[in-house]
Amino acid sequence: MTKTVIVLGAGSGFGLAIARAFSQAGAHPVLVARNPQRLQTLTEQLHMEGLAADWIAADATDPEQTASMFQQVTRQFGRPQTLIYNVANTTLDGPLTTPTPQIQQRLNTNVIGAITTSRQFLDLAPTDLPRNILFTGGGAAHHPDKTTTTLSLTKAALRSYTLSLADAFHGTNTYVGLITIQGIAGTSEAMRPANVAQVYVKAVNTRSTAEIFYPGTTANSPSEFDQLRKLSANPDQLHDFLASHPSAATFIQNHPEFLDASDPSH
Template structure:
């Protein structure tokens, strides 16, 4: 029987590692897509210490062409993932009156366009197979914006909207999409620890029910 596989775009040593560990301990092969080779190797080593073997590659989520080419190559090599999680995020601090439009546009390229690109890359294969989950890491700024984090708030509200509309579309194909909205600061030992977040994503994939799940204090 083929080993199930999860792709984590924008994997890092916080949320991404928590997701990879959670799914890896349940028999999934985590495939980590991150921006830096050194980070990728550090994550793979950390997972080995948890008895989880992971694969991965380097790609920048803010470069649409590069990301699309990378994910297409991964599909040719490994096949279609059972789960895609988009975890990449970028933000420029500042009030709405201060943030340069070019900075917000660059952030949106990572926060939203990268998510759309990643989802489109795996959809054809998932539709053909008839199963698959596409999940986005959301944030509380989508619901309760903070003035000094205007760019992040716009990005998280946009990815939330994308997830909800994608959920509405994909249910017609027997597929599942959703967003996990994390309304707090990610920190080990709290309700927002990477392990708690990883478990929440796993439940979403298993239950394939709600378009949005919110983690609150």
């Protein structure tokens, strides 16, 4: 029986890499996100690599769309055995500036969508076979600061829910895990999407730990954000680093306020 893996939040970074890693391991990934054109492009890329994959467009924050997606997956590929919730709004902000409706929207994306889709998945997944739910967490859950307020609070809420859900299914054939990513994509060899993706494959194979930290085995200190800020103290070092790590350069370009908070001790 082909194991169907739903990758919810399948973008061109970690999402695509996760789908590729599972397909290479013999599973059948279904890429899910809002943009059908992007999904088709990503799926065709995997097909060109000789890998099995399909896609379905759905908004993770719309329960009707995700319910329809799960039904379509079941009709076409059988009941899925693994759900990966890789959806996140990672916008940076401070504790006093973001309008509360925007905070609510990000909470819906980062947490409520995870709760809803995991419940829908559990209603469909076969109970007589091992089934897996993996959530993408982040180091911000452990290191809140004045530039990561909403990201930190939503990742902390997601962490709390995941660990509660894992406890509820402890000792059963349902594995629930949180992959706490402690870095920014492309900023090191460890943070290459292909290497991060292998953590997800290993997690469903070992099915032993509710929270998996990566890189490392515990919450890092200083955080990935403080590590990046420290580079800003030396403009030449920062320039060289960003030149060789385009993902980090894009992050800084999109969040110019990030380096303004250059004192990691606050």
